[in-house]
Each structure stands twice: as structure tokens, then as C-alpha cells.
Amino acid sequence: MPAVPTVDSPDELAGLLENTGYLADTGVATAAFLALRMGRPLFCEGEPGTGKTSLAVSLAGALGLPLIRLQCHEGIDAGQALYEWDFPRQLLHLRALEAVEGGRLDVDTAEQSLYTERFLLARPLLRALTTAPCVLLVDEIDRADDEFEAFLLQLLDENAVTIPEYGEVRAAAPPLVVLTSNRVREVHDALKRRCLYHWLEHPGLEREIAILRGRVPGLGERLARQVAEAVGRLRTRELLKPPGVAEALDWARALATLGRDTLDAESAAATLGTVLKYSEDLDRVRADLDTLLT
Structure with a gap:
């Protein structure tokens, strides 16, 4: 059985996460450290694109643990998950x-x-109980219904499940559980009470520049700053889908692939489809590109 690496501080965990390409601020690193040391699930809520899913993926990589992901959706039931x-x-x-x-x-x-x-066909939750230890990502729990939320609550409480025809399956070592929510609906207090909670914001300008330069090989300081500043302005506009970090990375990669070292009106207009995903947003931004690039 693999052992979970001993992590002595939030700063140490932040360093391990940085080695995987995830730049955690103090709040994220502290919340993840406490979840790890206290053996509590971590409930991450925030706007789409703020790095909630990436945190779970990076925790698995940083700790050298298997990642097991359950993608929630409307109508998901215990059979599909267990x-x-x-x-x-x-x-x-x-x-x-x-x-x-x-x-x-x-x-x-x-x-x-x-x-x-x-x-027996093990689905993500059963695999998490039998793969010890591991990181279990329950992604977009807010898309599931109340009945599934209650079932998940019981499983998290006991780290075990009883299969009528088979018997009890109990985790030899509880998984490190990360739940994410985009706040499509409010998750019940009973589930939140069993978790440590953290609200993730979009990164600040300097941190986003560091993320872009760390994840896009060869990206220059000037272009990284221009992309981060433009994305920051887009997030202040009333768009159907404001861009997250993933879209900022796509935009930077697209510009680098085209050999651009600066973000001007021509290159922005040609590559906006990497950062905006609705035609209404594209039309609105293209009509006012000068303000975006100021």
C-alpha cells in the first residue's frame, strides 16, 4: 500500500503543488493542507475556471496518489457512481x-x-474505497440531486458501503476527498458541515502571469502580461461565459503557436475563439477591441 507523503506545512504543500504546475495561493494551500492533515473532505466552490478541478488533479500528482474522478450530472444515481x-x-x-x-x-x-x-463492476466511489490511499474528486456536486447528495453524505461519514449481495466494503485508508461546485444550486448544509470549505477566486494579475509563463513554454513576459490583463478586463464585462484560467492558457498557447510576441487588435480578433465560447460574447468584444487592449 503506498504511503501518503508527510507534509509539514501549507508552504511545503504549495511547493509540491508548484512542482506539478499548480500555483496555489496561501488560502488554497492552507485549506488543502488542513484537509490532508485533519482527514476531512475539502469543498471547493467558485466560478468556473478558477482551478477547483485542477487543484484535485495537482494534489494527486504532488502526493503521488492515484486520482479517481466522479463527474456528477443531473440524474446521477448510486448505481452509476458506486x-x-x-x-x-x-x-x-x-x-x-x-x-x-x-x-x-x-x-x-x-x-x-x-x-x-x-x-463486480466498480464505479468511481467503490474504486476510491478499495484504492488506498487515493484522491477522490467529486466534480460539480451541485449538478446532482438531493437524493444522491444524501447517499454521498453517508459514504463520506463511514468510508464504507454495504453491497447487499456481496457484503461490506470499507476503505483501508480514507481517500482525500475534494468536492467542487460551480454553485448551479446550493449544496445542503449537512454535506458542507462535514467538509472544510474554500471559495476560489480568479487569480490576481501577477499570479496569473506566473501561471501562464509556467504552463506555456517560451511565453514572454510581455505577452503573458497582455493576455492576463485582457482576460482580467473580460471578467469584468457582462459576458455569458467569462473566461477562466483554462481559457487564458488556451489564448496564450494560440498566440504562441502563431508566433506572436505581442497582443494587438489583429491577433486578438483572430484568436478570440480560444477565450470566448459564445457568439454573443464574441460579437460584443470584437465591437470594442480597443478598450480590451488598452
């Missing part, structure tokens, strides 16, 4: 038993042979 039985294989197994036994099956024995680990 486990399913492989019915086609179970049916083939029964037919094989019938062939071997000449059609004279002992019902109890046959049934017992169907519900074993061999036919």
Missing part, C-alpha cells in the same frame, strides 16, 4: 455451469458464484 453487476458475464457464467453440470444446477451454489468480485 457499482454495477456485469449481467452479460453472469449470464455466460450460468450457461457455462449448465453445460458442465448437464443442466442440473444447484440454485444456491449457482447464485453464490454470481455475486463475487469477478462480476
Whole structure:
């Protein structure tokens, strides 16, 4: 069983995260450090593109742990998140038993042979319980419904689940759980109370410049600053989808790929589709490019 590296301070964890390309500010590093040391889930909320999912991915890389991701969506249920039985294989197994036994099956024995680990399809939550230790990312929990939230609450409380046909599965070492929310709806207080909470903001200008230069090889200081400043201005506008860090990185990569070393009106107009994702936003910004590049 792999051991979780010992981390003695938020600054040390920030350094480990930086080695993976994630520049954590003091608040993020402290929240993640406390979640790790206290064995509590970390609930990260914020606007899309503020680095919530990337934090979980980077924590796994920084700590040398497997990452298991559960992407939530409307209508997700326990079966999709926890486990399913492989019915086609179970049916083939029964037919094989019938062939071997000449059609004279002992019902109890046959049934017992169907519900074993061999036919159990582990979904993300069950894999997180059986992969110890690991980082479990429950992404966009706000998209799931109340019933699933209650089920998840019980699993986080006990770090175990009972499968009726199989028995109890309990984590040998509790996973480090990171839950993210874009605040599509309010998550219930009962779930939040069991977590440490952190609200993620978009990075400040200097930190975003550092992120761009760290993640885009060869990106110059001038272009990185121009992109970060322009993205910052876009976030203050009433857009359908303000850009996050991921879009800023895409914009910087696009400009670098085109061989640009400065952001001017021509290059901005040609590459806006990397940073804005709605035609209405594109039209609004193209009509006022001078203000964007001031």
C-alpha cells in the first residue's frame, strides 16, 4: 500500500503543488493542507475556471496518489457512481455451469458464484474505497440531486458501503476527498458541515502571469502580461461565459503557436475563439477591441 507523503506545512504543500504546475495561493494551500492533515473532505466552490478541478488533479500528482474522478450530472444515481453487476458475464457464467453440470444446477451454489468480485463492476466511489490511499474528486456536486447528495453524505461519514449481495466494503485508508461546485444550486448544509470549505477566486494579475509563463513554454513576459490583463478586463464585462484560467492558457498557447510576441487588435480578433465560447460574447468584444487592449 503506498504511503501518503508527510507534509509539514501549507508552504511545503504549495511547493509540491508548484512542482506539478499548480500555483496555489496561501488560502488554497492552507485549506488543502488542513484537509490532508485533519482527514476531512475539502469543498471547493467558485466560478468556473478558477482551478477547483485542477487543484484535485495537482494534489494527486504532488502526493503521488492515484486520482479517481466522479463527474456528477443531473440524474446521477448510486448505481452509476458506486457499482454495477456485469449481467452479460453472469449470464455466460450460468450457461457455462449448465453445460458442465448437464443442466442440473444447484440454485444456491449457482447464485453464490454470481455475486463475487469477478462480476463486480466498480464505479468511481467503490474504486476510491478499495484504492488506498487515493484522491477522490467529486466534480460539480451541485449538478446532482438531493437524493444522491444524501447517499454521498453517508459514504463520506463511514468510508464504507454495504453491497447487499456481496457484503461490506470499507476503505483501508480514507481517500482525500475534494468536492467542487460551480454553485448551479446550493449544496445542503449537512454535506458542507462535514467538509472544510474554500471559495476560489480568479487569480490576481501577477499570479496569473506566473501561471501562464509556467504552463506555456517560451511565453514572454510581455505577452503573458497582455493576455492576463485582457482576460482580467473580460471578467469584468457582462459576458455569458467569462473566461477562466483554462481559457487564458488556451489564448496564450494560440498566440504562441502563431508566433506572436505581442497582443494587438489583429491577433486578438483572430484568436478570440480560444477565450470566448459564445457568439454573443464574441460579437460584443470584437465591437470594442480597443478598450480590451488598452
